[in-house]
Amino acid sequence: MCENDSMDERPLPFPTEEKVEIKLRLRLPLIGFLFLLAAALLLPHKVWNTLLVGLGGLFAVGYVWVRQLGAHLHAQRRLRYGWVAVGDQLEEQFTLVNRSIVPALWVEIIDYSNIPGHKTAVVRSVPQNQQVRWRETAVCQQRGQFLLGPWAIRSSDPFGLFQITHFYTQTEEIIIHPPVHGQLPIPLPTGTSSGQARVRQRSWQATTNAASVRDYQHSDPLRWIHWPKTAHRDILTVRQFDQDATGDIWILLDCEAAVQLGSGAQGTIEQTVLLGASLAARAVRHNRAVGLASYGRSPQIVHTGKGEGQQWRILRALALLDANGSAPLRTALQDLAHLARRGTAVIIITPTPNADWLPELVRLTQRGIESNVVLLDRQSFGSEENSDGLATAVRQLGFPCRLIQQGEVGTPLEAQQKRGFWEFRVTGTGKVVAVRTPGMP
Structure with missing residues (x-):
């Protein structure tokens, strides 16, 4: 990742729909071109003509260059993990694709996301007919509801005469959840229904209270099967649970x-x-x-x-x-x-x-x-x-x-x-497994 200190840092007025914008970046060469054109008309000389043709050629090459980039330079961004909490790593994958016949000597990513601590501002170069992929990560610092995007890419011709900006208006809502602390000095209350008493309503989930048995149904988990009773009756039989006696x-x-x-x-x-x-x-x-x-x-x-x-x-x-x-x-x-x-x-x-x-x-x-x-x-x-x-x-x-x-x-x-970060890694056999990296001591 590198920075471009010479690029224009003024905020871009973002459009309401995706579009490609080409504008003149340097006005001084244009003024010089007009001066040379006037000189060639008023004071004909091969010096003025040579300079005029040279400077005009630069404008022509620069404009054709950015037109090629405008038609064939595209970018994508993809969020890897949609569920994140404070302290988690927010990870995105960026892809720059250049299908033009000219290289993109520099491409700047301009991000308008409002996620605290996450502002993608990088510069990459993409050769002709090639693509570049990389990942950007940031630690989520604040819970809340935020927007990922809109964003844009910006590039130029080799002479810096013209500038092309491709605006991407799509946004993605992301909610950063609060973290969960595993060890708290606060016990859970039992509720006034605690004790050995059981309620008469049947539970749809397994609890510590198995009240009776009934015939197996197609949707019952196999772990609920009561094997001694099944062997005795020669019919698949499952345990039926009471609701937990502790209160809500x-x-x-x-x-x-x-x-x-x-x-x-x-x-x-x-x-x-x-x-x-x-x-x-x-x-x-x-x-x-x-x-x-x-x-x-x-x-x-x-x-x-x-x-x-x-x-x-x-x-x-x-x-x-x-x-x-x-x-x-x-x-x-x-x-x-x-x-x-x-x-x-x-x-x-x-x-x-x-x-x-x-x-x-x-x-x-x-x-x-x-x-x-x-x-x-x-x-x-x-x-x-x-x-x-x-x-x-x-x-x-x-x-x-x-x-x-x-x-x-x-x-x-x-x-x-302290819990560390989750990562997905590919094993030698091609299996994808989730691995938690070590956290802080």
């Missing part, structure tokens, strides 16, 4: 703008999102139904569910979350009381210094909802306020409360980089 989990994130501290990866909202994503992933791994509630300017509500699909739904909601809400935590708890059913558990993650929401915790308990509180210590995030008093008040009411310091579970970027 709701994760409530405090998105009130007035209580947030810090900015970027060191701010309370990014720490809140990291905790929410990690707790949701842990609940999915334990086959627990989990939901998400956050009340920013645009509320994000993901109703409880199980499985990997539910985890991706929650991660997408967290990727789009903003701490720009005006609803205080007590209002969020009041709304959640209408969403959560009896027997469920709520994990409340908040940096608030206020205590006016504590009565709502008591009301949740009266409705049969177990509450667990995760407080972000405001002093560790740069505030003069201390969260120890509020944590003590929560515990005195009989609710579990965990006080989290800044950096205790890592920043979002560090959490993902």
